[in-house]
Amino acid sequence: MHTLVHDALASSLRRETIVSFRNLRKDxxxxxxxxxxxxxxxxxxxxxxxxxxxxxxxxxxxxxxGFIAPTGGEILIDGQDVTHVPAFRRDVGIVFQNxxxxxxxxxxxxxxxxxxxxxxxxSERNIRVQDILRRVELQQLAERYPRELSGGQQQRVxxxxxxxxxxxxxxxxxxxxxxxxxxRLRLREDLxxxxxSLEMTTLFVTHDQDEALTLADRIVIMNNGTVEQVGSPEExxxxxxxxxxxxxxxxxxxxxxxxxxxxxFRTDDGLTLPACGTAGNVxxxxxxxxxxxxxxxxxxxxxxxxxxxxxxxxxxxxxxxxLGKSSLIMDTQFPVGQKPRPxxxxxxxxxxxxxxxxxxxxDV
Ligand SMILES: Nc1ncnc2c1ncn2[C@@H]1O[C@H](COP(=O)(O)OP(=O)(O)OP(=O)(O)O)[C@@H](O)[C@H]1O
Ligand SMILES: [Mg+2]
Numbered sequence: 001m002h003t004l005v006h007d008a009l010a011s012s013l014r015r016e017t018i019v020s021f022r023n024l025r026k027d028x029x030x031x032x033x034x035x036x037x038x039x040x041x042x043x044x045x046x047x048x049x050x051x052x053x054x055x056x057x058x059x060x061x062x063x064x065x066g067f068i069a070p071t072g073g074e075i076l077i078d079g080q081d082v083t084h085v086p087a088f089r090r091d092v093g094i095v096f097q098n099x100x101x102x103x104x105x106x107x108x109x110x111x112x113x114x115x116x117x118x119x120x121x122x123s124e125r126n127i128r129v130q131d132i133l134r135r136v137e138l139q140q141l142a143e144r145y146p147r148e149l150s151g152g153q154q155q156r157v158x159x160x161x162x163x164x165x166x167x168x169x170x171x172x173x174x175x176x177x178x179x180x181x182x183x184r185l186r187l188r189e190d191l192x193x194x195x196x197s198l199e200m201t202t203l204f205v206t207h208d209q210d211e212a213l214t215l216a217d218r219i220v221i222m223n224n225g226t227v228e229q230v231g232s233p234e235e236x237x238x239x240x241x242x243x244x245x246x247x248x249x250x251x252x253x254x255x256x257x258x259x260x261x262x263x264x265f266r267t268d269d270g271l272t273l274p275a276c277g278t279a280g281n282v283x284x285x286x287x288x289x290x291x292x293x294x295x296x297x298x299x300x301x302x303x304x305x306x307x308x309x310x311x312x313x314x315x316x317x318x319x320x321x322x323l324g325k326s327s328l329i330m331d332t333q334f335p336v337g338q339k340p341r342p343x344x345x346x347x348x349x350x351x352x353x354x355x356x357x358x359x360x361x362x363d364v
Pocket of ligand 2: 057058059
């Protein structure tokens with residue numbers, strides 16, 4: 001197990017850098033949209049930019065593509081400073097949210113467009129186009145026009161067009177957002193295996209945390225144009241660096257308090273939990289799956305909580321609990337016919353191994 005983790009770490013460290021953002025900045029007049037963005041993307045890596053609407057994801061991606069000129073900083077692609085290089089010379093492929101296909105061209109013409117532009121010979125072009133159409137399973141639809149295709153098919157044409165030029169970097173800006181939930185899931189899996197099989201260096205923009213958690217090698221969490229945390233999906237979920245990340249990814253309970261010298265976390269309203277960490281004010285982060293029934297974790301102090309609300313989700317029931325003055329979320333199951341009601345008491349334990357701490361904001 002440990003060797004595996006080590007190998008994965010070592011191979012990610014060995015990766016050659018393909019994209020570097022260095023102190024990138026974007027202002028619109030007096031408004032700073034991206035104050036200072038730095039990130040390196042390794043060869044073959046799939047990085048997701050994830051953050052709420054308006055946080056600067058599209059702006060950052062478009063600066064890399066060359067459609068938006070940065071106000072400051074540098075962008076390097078494969079070691080070359082491209083900050084002032086026009087978009088068409090940057091060797092990036094891009095898939096937009098609305099696909100932006102040429103409506104008067106068939107699928108095959110759309111896909112081969114970039115290759116014609118660079119003057120590739122017809123024979124070579126044909127081989128390239130057929131190969132990519134096969135990979136995205138569009139061979140049967142090659143002679144259709146975009147209006148004769150479903151949303152998911154159009155999305156695959158856009159992807160094929162971006163990949164036909166074999167760019168150094170593939171950029172995707174919310175490529176699934178116009179599609180229904182089931183199709184999204186299927187295309188996500190298809191895209192994942194395609195990108196993997198091509199070992200394509202990819203920057204993927206989304207505000208969908210599930211998409212980021214399932215697709216990414218690394219996730220970059222953005223908030224107001226700045227990077228809150230960069231890490232693997234597991235790191236981001238299991239060890240959020242900030243309160244923003246903890247709340248943005250997954251569900252959690254946040255308890256304000258402090259770590260006191262005898263290795264104890266004490267909430268402002270007197271609840272205590274075992275904890276290690278430096279003494280001082282902190283916010284505790286508790287994921288719903290770390291609040292358990294006593295028999296699941298013997299030897300941990302049992303507490304009596306009050307059920308405030310319960311939501312049935314099929315495989316689990318999510319409870320909102322009150323414990324003293326603190327509010328806690330718990331994911332659990334009940335036998336059929338035993339429906340929890342608001343006001344009921346329930347015995348719980350909090351798994352000390354699942355307790356995380358983030359800096360506590362001054363104003364709380
Ligand atoms: N041309 C512009 N002039 C002024 N402000 C702009 C301009 N373009 C974008 N912005 C602002 O920059 C901020 C970041 O926009 P951006 O499109 O990068 O967000 P985003 O993270 O992609 O959001 P979404 O998830 O909604 O697509 C927003 O607050 C937006 O209003
Ligand atoms: Mg956007």
